[in-house]
Amino acid sequence: MMKRTLTTATIPILMIAGCSTSGTQPDPVNGAKPITVVTPxxxxxxxxxxxxxxxxxxxxxxxxxxxxxxMPRETDYNNADVGYVAESVVRSERIMKAAELYLANPTISAAGKDVATRAKSQHSASLMAQKEMLAAWGVSNPETIFPANPQNIPTEADIDQLGALNNGELDKRFLELMLGNLKGAAESAKQHMAEGFNPEVKATAELVISELEKEKASITEAMP
Structure with missing residues (x-):
């Protein structure tokens, strides 16, 4: 099987928080399914x-x-991995939608524009790989297993509110959403490091944590 690597954005920060094509589902109590490895x-x-x-x-x-x-990635995950990647997909889609709406307004600041452009690009780059991983685990719609209390992911109402704002008010509200998202992404990544099983997904969570402070600094600097 071709070994696949989950693409990570520098800010899935503005990302993340867990069904299988194989015959056995992961045990919700004990976690990962047993992996059978035949060594010649x-x-x-x-x-x-x-x-x-x-x-x-x-x-x-x-x-x-x-x-x-x-070995196929279908054999090496648990429920925490599924939930975390599902949250990552929803987080990325919401951030991209908020960034697109913000960028469409001609009254935004240059610094805010840089933050939004970077966020949109980074989440777009990681989204396809995340969806491919969920598909390998038998999940076609991450919204169906999305956590009831997501970690600071912008809601649809939050995004709609951006359309009614302009100038400094719009900059401030958009950047507040981005900062809140960073905090939620960090909390979700730390939780997954403790509960997850798939090494590919855990590496992604570790990268998110390591990149958070740099992104937080750039957003804080852009705040009006």
Whole structure:
């Protein structure tokens, strides 16, 4: 299987907070499904053996023999991973929508425009990879498993409010939403680091945490 890597934005910060195409769903109590890894061990030239409980079955040597780090991602996740990636998708979509509405207003500040442009670009870059991961886990609509109390993700009402503002009021309100989103993204990422299982998703959460302060500084500086 082709090894895929979840694309991370510098600010999924302005991102994030957890169904499977395989036959067994993750255990909601115990977390991740067990991973079965078959490791070939060479015997004589031209063949390998796979040790079975009751017998040894020789199989032809092949360059496509699976190795542990190329196992399908469907086998290495738990419910916390699913919820976190689902929240990441919804967070990214809301931030992109808010940024587009803000950027469409000609009265915004240059500093606010820079923040919105960067946020829109970064979330757009990570969104497709996040959706692909959810699809591999059998989730087509992340809104259906979106947390009841999301961590500071802008609501549709928050976004609609931006359309009624102009000038400094608009800048202030948009940047407040971005700062609140940073705080929520940090809390969600820290929670996932403690509860998640998938190493790809945990690496994303770790990156979010490490990049938060830089983004917070740039948004605070842009605040009118």
């Amino acid at each position: 061990s060479p015997t004589t030239a031209g063949s390998t053996e796979v040790q079975a409980p009751s017998s040894t079955v020789p199989i032809p040597e092949t360059p496509d023999m699976p190795v542990p780090d190329s």
